[in-house]
Each structure stands twice: as C-alpha cells, then as structure tokens.
Amino acid sequence: MTSSNDVPVPTQRMEERLYTNRYLVDEGHPHVRLRRRAIDSDELKSLVRLCPAGCYSKVERGRVELSLDGCMECGTCRVVCQATGEIEWSYPRGGFGVAFKFG
Amino acid sequence: MSQHFDAIVVGAGPAGNAAAYVMAKAGLSVLQIERGETAGAKNVQGAILYADALERIIPEFRDEAPLERHVVEQRVWLLDERSHTGMHYRSDAFNEDRPNRYTILRAPFDQWFASKVREAGAVQITDTTVTGLVRDDDNRVIGVETDRDGAPLLADVVVLGEGVNGLVGRRAGLRPELDPAHVALAVKETIFLSEEVVQERFNLEGEDDGVVIELMGDVSAGMVGTGFLYTNRESISLGVGCLLANFQETQIPAYVLLDRLKAHPSVAPLIRDGETREYVAHLIPEGGYDAIPRLAGDGWLVVGDAGQFVNSAHREGSNLAMTTGRLAAETVVALKHEGLACSAAHLARYRQALEQSFVMKDMRKYRRLPGILHNNKHLLTTYPRAISQAMQSFLRVDDVDKRAKERRMLGQFRQARGGWRHIFMDALKMARAWR
Ligand SMILES: Cc1cc2nc3c(=O)[nH]c(=O)nc-3n(C[C@H](O)[C@H](O)[C@H](O)COP(=O)(O)OP(=O)(O)OC[C@H]3O[C@@H](n4cnc5c(N)ncnc54)[C@H](O)[C@@H]3O)c2cc1C
Numbered sequence: 001m002t003s004s005n006d007v008p009v010p011t012q013r014m015e016e017r018l019y020t021n022r023y024l025v026d027e028g029h030p031h032v033r034l035r036r037r038a039i040d041s042d043e044l045k046s047l048v049r050l051c052p053a054g055c056y057s058k059v060e061r062g063r064v065e066l067s068l069d070g071c072m073e074c075g076t077c078r079v080v081c082q083a084t085g086e087i088e089w090s091y092p093r094g095g096f097g098v099a100f101k102f103g
Numbered sequence: 104m105s106q107h108f109d110a111i112v113v114g115a116g117p118a119g120n121a122a123a124y125v126m127a128k129a130g131l132s133v134l135q136i137e138r139g140e141t142a143g144a145k146n147v148q149g150a151i152l153y154a155d156a157l158e159r160i161i162p163e164f165r166d167e168a169p170l171e172r173h174v175v176e177q178r179v180w181l182l183d184e185r186s187h188t189g190m191h192y193r194s195d196a197f198n199e200d201r202p203n204r205y206t207i208l209r210a211p212f213d214q215w216f217a218s219k220v221r222e223a224g225a226v227q228i229t230d231t232t233v234t235g236l237v238r239d240d241d242n243r244v245i246g247v248e249t250d251r252d253g254a255p256l257l258a259d260v261v262v263l264g265e266g267v268n269g270l271v272g273r274r275a276g277l278r279p280e281l282d283p284a285h286v287a288l289a290v291k292e293t294i295f296l297s298e299e300v301v302q303e304r305f306n307l308e309g310e311d312d313g314v315v316i317e318l319m320g321d322v323s324a325g326m327v328g329t330g331f332l333y334t335n336r337e338s339i340s341l342g343v344g345c346l347l348a349n350f351q352e353t354q355i356p357a358y359v360l361l362d363r364l365k366a367h368p369s370v371a372p373l374i375r376d377g378e379t380r381e382y383v384a385h386l387i388p389e390g391g392y393d394a395i396p397r398l399a400g401d402g403w404l405v406v407g408d409a410g411q412f413v414n415s416a417h418r419e420g421s422n423l424a425m426t427t428g429r430l431a432a433e434t435v436v437a438l439k440h441e442g443l444a445c446s447a448a449h450l451a452r453y454r455q456a457l458e459q460s461f462v463m464k465d466m467r468k469y470r471r472l473p474g475i476l477h478n479n480k481h482l483l484t485t486y487p488r489a490i491s492q493a494m495q496s497f498l499r500v501d502d503v504d505k506r507a508k509e510r511r512m513l514g515q516f517r518q519a520r521g522g523w524r525h526i527f528m529d530a531l532k533m534a535r536a537w538r
C-alpha cells in the first residue's frame with residue numbers, strides 16, 4: 001500500500017478493466033472533441049490521470065490525445081475543462097455509447 | 104402519436120421514473136424520453152434502495168421489483184493502511200415483512216421501474232437524447248428538441264430528471280456549471296461470486312439477507328471521500344468516490360484507489376476469487392443545500408441529481424430523486440385539476456412541497472458539511488490512523504502496564520492532531536455540521 005504522497009500506479013491495464021463493459025460505438029460521431037490551444041492546459045493534462053476510462057493519453061511532444069474507447073460518459077473531463085474551453089462535450093446520439101449491464 | 108402532451112419527462116432514472124409514473128397514473132398524458140438503449144443503461148448506484156420513497160409511489164413494489172438482498176446488517180469501517188476499526192449492527196428486527204433497505208443493481212431496477220411507467224400509460228421513447236428546450240416568444244418552455252428527425256415535442260411542462268451532468272438545463276442557462284469541489288467522481292466494480300459464497304463470507308442465513316459496509320479513512324487516500332461494499336444476491340458491489348477537486352490536487356487515478364481497496368487486507372478476503380463483470384464510473388452531486396439551483400420556472404421543473412438532491416452524510420440520493428420526482432408530479436397534477444397553467448408562480452408550489460418534506464429539512468441540516476470536510480481533510484485520515492494505533496496498543500498484551508498504555512494512547516491522539524485544542528475544535532466543527 002502506498003502513502004497518499006506519491007502517486008501509486010495501477011495494477012491492471014485499462015483494456016482489461018474495461019473488457020467486460022458493453023458499448024455501441026457511433027462510428028464517425030465522437031461525442032467528445034478536443035478544441036486544441038497552442039499549449040495544453042494543466043487541466044487537460046490532468047485528465048490523463050483523472051479520466052476513469054483512460055481516454056486521455058500523452059503522446060509525442062507531450063500533447064494530450066483523446067480516444068473515446070471505453071468512455072463511460074461520466075462527465076469528469078467536461079467539468080475539469082469547463083473553464084479552459086478545450087473540450088466540447090455532449091452525450092452520444094440516443095442509444096449509442098456505454099450500456100451498463102448492472103450499473 | 105399526438106404531438107402535445109400534458110408533460111414531458113427527460114430521463115428514466117429514479118427521479119424521472121417517479122415523476123412520469125405519478126403523472127401518468129393520475130391520468131395525464133406523459134411522454135418520457137431516455138437517451139440509453141434501455142432505462143438504466145447509463146446509470147450507476149452503490150446501490151442501496153430505501154423502500155419508503157418507492158413504497159409511497161408503488162406500494163406493491165416488493166412483489167415485482169428486481170431486488171437483490173434486504174439489509175440485515177450495517178457495518179461502518181474506519182480503515183488505515185492495514186486495519187479496520189468497525190461498528191457492526193445486525194438485528195433480526197430487519198427481517199420484517201416490509202424491509203426498509205435493499206441492495207439493488209440499477210440497470211435491471213431502472214428497467215423495471217420504467218416498465219411500470221409504461222403500464223401506467225405514459226409514452227416512453229428510449230435511444231433518444233434530448234438536445235434542447237423549446238421556448239415560446241415569452242420565453243416560456245413549451246417542449247423539447249431531440250436528436251431524432253421530426254418536429255419538436257411539445258407539452259405544458261417539462262420535468263428535467265436528467266441526472267448530475269444535466270446538459271439540457273445547463274445549456275439553457277437554468278443552472279450554473281458543476282464546481283469540482285461540489286461533485287464527486289465514483290468508480291465501482293460488480294464482482295461475481297456464488298450465492299453460497301456470499302452468504303458464507305458475510306454470515307448470512309439466506310439468499311435474501313444482505314450486509315452493507317460503508318468505508319472511511321484510508322480508502323480515500325487523504326481526499327474527501329468514502330467507499331462502500333454491498334452484498335448482492337450473487338455479487339458484491341465495491342466502490343470508492345472522492346471530490347473531483349481532490350482528485351485534481353492529488354492526481355491519483357480513481358481506479359488506483361479502487362485497486363488499493365481491493366487489495367486491502369480487510370477487503371481482499373471478502374472478494375477473493377470473484378469475477379469482475381463490470382467497471383463503471385459516475386459523478387455524484389455533493390454540493391449540498393447551497394448548491395441547489397433554481398428548481399422551477401415557466402414550463403419547467405428540476406428533479407433528482409440535476410437539482411443536487413444528494414445527502415452525502417447519509418448516502419441518500421435515489422430516495423431523494425424519487426421523492427422530488429413524486430412531489431414535482433403531484434404539483435403538476437394538482438395544477439391540472441385546478442385548471443391552472445404551469446407558470447413559474449404556480450410551479451413554485453413544488454419548492455414549498457419540498458420545504459415541508461424531509462428532503463429540504465435534511466438538505467438544510469447538513470448544509471455546512473461539504474465545506475467543513477473539504478477544508479478539514481485530516482478528519483478523514485488522522486483520526487482513523489490514531490484510532491488504529493490506539494486499538495493496537497490496547498489489544499496487544501505485553502509488559503507495559505495499563506495506565507502507561509492509556510497515557511500513551513491519549514498522547515498519540517494529541518500528537519496526531521497537534522494538541523487537544525485542535526481535537527476540541529474538530530469535535531466542535533463536526534457537532535455543528537451535524538446539528
Ligand atoms: C457510485 C454511486 C453510489 C451511489 N449509492 C447510492 C446509494 O447506495 N443509495 C442511494 O439512494 N443513492 C446512491 N447514489 C446516488 C443515486 O445514484 C442518485 O442520486 C440517483 O441515481 C439520481 O437519480 P436521477 O434520476 O436524478 O438521475 P440518474 O439516475 O442519473 O438518471 C438520469 C437519467 O436521465 C437520462 N438522461 C440524461 N440526459 C438526457 C437527455 N438529454 N436526454 C434523454 N435522457 C437523458 C440518463 O440516461 C439517465 O437515465 C449513488 C451514486 C453513485 C454514483
């Protein structure tokens with residue numbers, strides 16, 4: 001067990017964690033989009049750790065990338081980046097997106 | 104389908120379902136719109152169902168609803184890294200004809216509740232997202248737009264049971280954005296075991312009895328948050344949630360907290376060999392009374408999480424959702440019968456009904472709690488650790504005399520908080536928040 005000071009690392013890969021979830025992907029209609037600025041804000045960068053589905057990752061030259069695979073439509077990224085305007089967030093079209101079996 | 108309804112309800116969670124059911128049952132023409140492929144497909148809860156709120160809407164629900172187990176034992180555990188100090192309360196009195204609390208799984212439960220809404224006569228469409236409100240020239244809300252082709256859908260009143268994100272109301276400017284300090288992010292796994300194993304591990308007599316555990320202390324790694332472990336018929340719901348503002352500060356991923364919890368020595372044996380069949384995440388409104396937005400206007404009402412109706416001190420949400428949904432519906436039904444318009448002035452009766460019910464009384468009672476916890480995070484870490492230390496020295500039998508032990512325990516408490524004055528102040532603050 002780690003103390004609260006250093007940030008612990010996950011014990012499982014995100015794909016495995018999300019493996020049993022059900023989705024209906026709306027090809028070509030992403031419900032969350034990035035509106036990039038010259039430099040990514042700290043808020044946007046923080047989503048790499050905050051998004052519970054690991055949809056945000058840091059790729060080349062430290063820029064944040066978004067891949068909506070596994071998105072659970074929680075709204076965390078929407079709330080965190082509301083002030084920076086870097087995220088355009090809406091619900092998927094009716095019937096698409098995550099479909100919880102148990103909730 | 105007639106294009107004009109007495110009421111349109113956005114959402115088929117407990118708030119929307121309660122509102123739609125009560126209005127349809129009273130003979131109003133109701134259209135309910137849900138974005139999921141079924142009701143419940145987007146919804147998350149622990150989940151404890153409080154019977155009273157539902158019983159007031161559907162008295163015979165126990166015969167039909169998909170319930171998991173009724174709660175015969177409540178545990179509250181204070182965790183530190185390796186221990187838990189616990190309070191257990193089990194009573195045979197909970198084995199009554201009409202139990203007060205049940206565990207449920209929200210997806211099947213919401214589907215059942217939504218089926219009751221259809222039975223009551225409401226028109227229900229799923230797979231459809233409401234994208235905006237329609238207003239007339241006087242700025243009154245007269246209907247909604249959806250992501251389906253076709254003309255706007257019109258009604259005398261729109262009941263917004265759209266949950267915590269509440270995009271429709273937010274975009275229409277009916278309420279401000281969520282503050283990260285006023286909303287928690289929770290993650291949860293549903294871990295399957297056999298019915299017998301659940302019963303064995305929790306000392307349960309039968310397939311209907313259940314145990315629920317609320318977890319505090321180290322579970323939130325110093326953030327304002329709590330965890331839970333609830334027994335379902337053949338699964339365990341295990342989850343943890345903390346304020347989003349705290350996640351931003353610590354940068355700890357929520358699923359890492361959940362992993363830590365699963366590995367905790369007090370929790371691991373309870374879920375051993377279980378199979379996780381779902382991992383979910385959801386926000387919880389935690390701003391309390393002061394974060395409650397405007398609840399009614401010309402042609403619209405807000406119910407449930409969209410109106411911040413969660414009592415985090417008592418982990419109540421779904422019951423407040425159902426009760427606000429019912430009271431909103433009863434307001435609309437009364438106006439119909441009296442031949443009155445659904446204007447802001449008339450719909451203000453909804454707020455009055457809430458004030459007279461337990462809903463606003465409880466929300467007001469804990470008004471100070473969110474702020475106090477947010478500004479005093481040590482309450483959630485220092486004390487559990489100090490209590491664990493005290494239990495250790497108390498229980499270990501060695502050659503230290505008992506008086507010396509007591510002195511040491513008190514000393515540890517004082518040290519943990521940097522003096523008695525601080526401990527006294529903490530107690531005072533908590534007492535005030537609870538008053
Ligand atoms: C992890 C967790 C544990 C919890 N534990 C408990 C507990 O043990 N006991 C308890 O009482 N409460 C608990 N709660 C709180 C409880 O789940 C909520 O208070 C309750 O679900 C609120 O109900 P609601 O109907 O207002 O919102 P929701 O249940 O969120 O329902 C909103 C509905 O509206 C739909 N919707 C939203 N926008 C649109 C749109 N634009 N168009 C069409 N449809 C839309 C959604 O798909 C959804 O079906 C918990 C919450 C969480 C996250």
Ligand code: SF4
Nearest residue numbers: 051071072074075077
């Ligand atoms: S909505 Fe939630 S799960 Fe989806 S990308 Fe945003 S933070 Fe991640």
